Amino acid sequence: MMSASLTYLRDGDAVVVTVLIGGLLLLASPLVVPSVLALGYVSRVLRRTADGDDAPPAFEAWGDLLVEGAKAFVVAFVYSLLPIAALAIAGLAASLAGLYVTPAALAAVADSGRIGDGFAVGTLWTVVTKRAYATGWLTAAAVALGGALAVGVLSVVPVLGTIAGFFVQFYALVAAAAVIGWTWSDVRPVSSDPPEPEAAERAAV
Numbered sequence: 001m002m003s004a005s006l007t008y009l010r011d012g013d014a015v016v017v018t019v020l021i022g023g024l025l026l027l028a029s030p031l032v033v034p035s036v037l038a039l040g041y042v043s044r045v046l047r048r049t050a051d052g053d054d055a056p057p058a059f060e061a062w063g064d065l066l067v068e069g070a071k072a073f074v075v076a077f078v079y080s081l082l083p084i085a086a087l088a089i090a091g092l093a094a095s096l097a098g099l100y101v102t103p104a105a106l107a108a109v110a111d112s113g114r115i116g117d118g119f120a121v122g123t124l125w126t127v128v129t130k131r132a133y134a135t136g137w138l139t140a141a142a143v144a145l146g147g148a149l150a151v152g153v154l155s156v157v158p159v160l161g162t163i164a165g166f167f168v169q170f171y172a173l174v175a176a177a178a179v180i181g182w183t184w185s186d187v188r189p190v191s192s193d194p195p196e197p198e199a200a201e202r203a204a205v
Contacts (some may be wrong), residue, residue, distance in 0.1 A: 040069025107184035136149020136183025140176040
């Protein structure tokens with residue numbers, strides 16, 4: 001079958017003309033219509049070979065060729081959207097998952113002082129699947145969203161509003177962090193290792 005496919009056009013009556021026209025159509029494919037005509041030719045090849053006719057079609061009846069190509073173009077275009085939609089959905093799901101888990105990971109690192117705890121999937125899973133964490137996350141998200149809306153309103157005021165927005169944004173960020181901290185105290189796994197004191201605390205001792 002492979003060898004037959006490689007000699008398919010060569011066995012035709014006007015191989016040079018067919019290849020020349022097809023190449024020119026693909027060369028001009030950014031103009032859309034030439035690519036549609038090329039698809040029309042491919043559609044004719046599909047139909048002929050499926051019917052047992054191994055003679056390559058000629059570039060003729062251009063109106064019909066354009067119609068056949070338009071049908072093929074629509075089908076190919078719709079199918080080309082499927083991977084894009086799948087990637088978009090997967091990307092959105094991954095982004096939402098990241099936004100949901102990140103506060104827990106940050107709280108884990110802040111709590112233990114070990115960066116590896118931010119990637120302890122098993123431990124984090126037991127935390128983020130708790131109802132208390134979901135409630136705390138939604139509360140923190142609402143606080144952050146409220147801060148973002150306030151910043152948007154302030155940005156209407158030139159210069160001063162934009163500057164004030166940074167302070168409001170920081171305030172909302174700290175408030176959201178506090179919510180996550182209180183939530184973490186309720187949902188964090190029990191650890192047998194006491195947290196290491198901070199440098200300032202060690203100096204004071």
